[in-house]
Amino acid sequence: MTAFEPNRRRIIAGTAAAAGAMAFGFGRASAQAGAPIVLGGSIPLTGVFAFAGIGIHAGIQDYLKILNDGGGIKGRPVKYVAEDTAYKVDASVAAFNKINSQEKVSLYYGDSTGFAKTINSELDRRGTMIMAGASFATELNDPKKYPLQFMAGPDYTEMFGILLRYIAKEKPGARVAFVYSDTEFGRDPIVLGEALAKELKLAVVEKIVTPPGSVDVSTEVLKLRRANPDFTIFHGYVLAPIPEFITQAKQMGMRSAFMGTFWTMDNSTVQRMGDAAEGFMGVMPYRYYYDRDGSAPMLDRIRQMRPDYQSTGYLQGFVTAMLLTEAAKRTLDAGKDLTGPNLKAGLNSIKDFDTGGLFGVPISIPGNSVPVGRIYRFDAKAKQMQPASDWIKL
Amino acid sequence: MRIGTLKTSYAADEALFDTALQRGLLVALLVAAVVFPFVASPYWLFLACLCAINVASATGLNLLTGYTGLVSLGQAAFMSVGAYTVAVLEIRLGTPFALNLLIGAGLAAAIGILVGIPSLRVKGLYLAIATIAASVILHFLFSHWTLTGEARGLSMPPARLFGIAIDQPFSLYWLIMPVTMLMVLGAANLLRTRIGRAFIAVRDRDISAEVLGIPLLRTKLTSFAISSFYAGLAGGLWAYFFRVVTPESFPLDNSIFYLAAIIVGGMGTILGGILGAVFMTLVPELLKFGANWLTPIYPDALSALAPVRTIVFGALIVGFLIFEPRGLVEIWVRIRRFFHLWPFRT
Numbered sequence: 032m033t034a035f036e037p038n039r040r041r042i043i044a045g046t047a048a049a050a051g052a053m054a055f056g057f058g059r060a061s062a063q064a065g066a067p068i069v070l071g072g073s074i075p076l077t078g079v080f081a082f083a084g085i086g087i088h089a090g091i092q093d094y095l096k097i098l099n100d101g102g103g104i105k106g107r108p109v110k111y112v113a114e115d116t117a118y119k120v121d122a123s124v125a126a127f128n129k130i131n132s133q134e135k136v137s138l139y140y141g142d143s144t145g146f147a148k149t150i151n152s153e154l155d156r157r158g159t160m161i162m163a164g165a166s167f168a169t170e171l172n173d174p175k176k177y178p179l180q181f182m183a184g185p186d187y188t189e190m191f192g193i194l195l196r197y198i199a200k201e202k203p204g205a206r207v208a209f210v211y212s213d214t215e216f217g218r219d220p221i222v223l224g225e226a227l228a229k230e231l232k233l234a235v236v237e238k239i240v241t242p243p244g245s246v247d248v249s250t251e252v253l254k255l256r257r258a259n260p261d262f263t264i265f266h267g268y269v270l271a272p273i274p275e276f277i278t279q280a281k282q283m284g285m286r287s288a289f290m291g292t293f294w295t296m297d298n299s300t301v302q303r304m305g306d307a308a309e310g311f312m313g314v315m316p317y318r319y320y321y322d323r324d325g326s327a328p329m330l331d332r333i334r335q336m337r338p339d340y341q342s343t344g345y346l347q348g349f350v351t352a353m354l355l356t357e358a359a360k361r362t363l364d365a366g367k368d369l370t371g372p373n374l375k376a377g378l379n380s381i382k383d384f385d386t387g388g389l390f391g392v393p394i395s396i397p398g399n400s401v402p403v404g405r406i407y408r409f410d411a412k413a414k415q416m417q418p419a420s421d422w423i424k425l
Numbered sequence: 426m427r428i429g430t431l432k433t434s435y436a437a438d439e440a441l442f443d444t445a446l447q448r449g450l451l452v453a454l455l456v457a458a459v460v461f462p463f464v465a466s467p468y469w470l471f472l473a474c475l476c477a478i479n480v481a482s483a484t485g486l487n488l489l490t491g492y493t494g495l496v497s498l499g500q501a502a503f504m505s506v507g508a509y510t511v512a513v514l515e516i517r518l519g520t521p522f523a524l525n526l527l528i529g530a531g532l533a534a535a536i537g538i539l540v541g542i543p544s545l546r547v548k549g550l551y552l553a554i555a556t557i558a559a560s561v562i563l564h565f566l567f568s569h570w571t572l573t574g575e576a577r578g579l580s581m582p583p584a585r586l587f588g589i590a591i592d593q594p595f596s597l598y599w600l601i602m603p604v605t606m607l608m609v610l611g612a613a614n615l616l617r618t619r620i621g622r623a624f625i626a627v628r629d630r631d632i633s634a635e636v637l638g639i640p641l642l643r644t645k646l647t648s649f650a651i652s653s654f655y656a657g658l659a660g661g662l663w664a665y666f667f668r669v670v671t672p673e674s675f676p677l678d679n680s681i682f683y684l685a686a687i688i689v690g691g692m693g694t695i696l697g698g699i700l701g702a703v704f705m706t707l708v709p710e711l712l713k714f715g716a717n718w719l720t721p722i723y724p725d726a727l728s729a730l731a732p733v734r735t736i737v738f739g740a741l742i743v744g745f746l747i748f749e750p751r752g753l754v755e756i757w758v759r760i761r762r763f764f765h766l767w768p769f770r771t
Binding site: 088115156 | 466468471472475575576577592594667668669672674713725731732734735
């Protein structure tokens, strides 16, 4: 056995190796410390969903500004890289590929159910990011099938659940009608919603399906009148044909209360219903921009940043960015790498989390959704949706 | 200056590419197509595959509308037949992808024949409306049939070859691009046959064609069948590409897209269909780079320029229709003519 004999060559080589290793090590550490965390987005800034997409885009940007101004996540800024998709699945996938070709993406915002379903197998294959988005499709609320996906609110069936629980409490045994569009979006909560209504001892007296955005609904209104429901829930529309439905129903002397789900609930959208808006109700997971009840420091902050009314789409983008980055923060706090499964575990560790009052109650995300919401009712005098119930947690 | 093409054999006379330059360009194109996936990012590969699918479908529509003169707004619906067939076969039977694609295309062709039956009695806008009606029926069927997953549609596994999944833009490129090239080559050759000549005769004057002994119904239905076969095959490729097929995957907008593609590219020319489909697919994407380049100067260029981009795209289409009514292919024809006649000018 030969003993180690230091000589000049060995000392130089050893020193160089140590210096190299240190440089490499420090280099990595500093890159890690300052390297931005990327939030990518397929955002519908044009096309049929632009009414929400523009707000979503602004909401994400504003939350990230607040976060980055406060030092980012463990010293790392969050970089937002988005592309317009015009709400088309092929353009959304193109945007996903483009952004992922340019950046190391950890968090992603997707614009539609179709895109989420298309890209989830790729998310699973990559295992590098988690995704949320504009879709509240019930199908996506399945952590086994979509392990890296979540939604910043209740899924459509859970929205129906919140509405039906409210109805059961207000008027036990009430007669309920569902009016929905003949689309994947419209049909989403109908079967499970009907089962839940039965469970709550509510009678589903009519189910009416219409083309999306249909104009002439007179025969459907007659059908609704014959059923004479106490509550009518619309789903799968943004606006048309809801105003026409309500106007004709009121003209026929119907006394049904009319309700909607999240994407119908923007205050300016409801205002566009005109006279039909009076008394219109629906489910909202977040407080409205103008809500003053309870403590909501994050809403105060938003109002400081943007003195004008911000849409529900804005709030959805804002909250989604908050939850995505919270997942990243928890992952880094746990000393783990930002991989998809680690990020999802970080997200699922969220328990009784305060969103600064955006959700009216502390939230937990044990699965892929946040099953919380409150019923709001339109007050024509105030021209605002006003709270009509406490926060309902499923 | 080229003064003529001397042909000394029937083989030379029948050749699709009859000059050395054409053959050289073709070889260069093939080499580029082979090298491309090794140098391009997944984003560009994705766009190349999307272009190829759209070229395949637009070529089919070009045979029907550009060459036979039958206006159809049912191309997306025929694609959906191919896509759903492929998805059902892949999910339920797990049959090989090549067989699935052929069955999907065959079924689309059969439905195309059915939809084409009114073409003997109605033409122009009336036929377009008839094809829209067929699209609505197919959409209703797919969104209410349990086999096709109703409104939720179908999520399918990837195509497999020798147990290897073809699920990435790189591997999909090697499936989609060769199939599209074969389809385009097939269409170009078809037009030199009796069937293709009959299509053109029917387009130019159907009564004269019938007087010449061309059976109108059979020719029109053949055109519908071939066009739908192309659409079905393109739809099948689309299904393997996205792996989710829903009733909303193939809206009427898509049929208008393909019609616009062949009009912008140049109806009644194979190259026109290719150029139009590539233009309509790539230009909206390329316009996005404007916002990307401006972002360092103007941070929210993306949202500010999004509507501008849509207007620019629309204006480009209108501009081409006004200044190049024969389509993009005419630009290529002029370039060729310039070099053919050089040093003289037209």
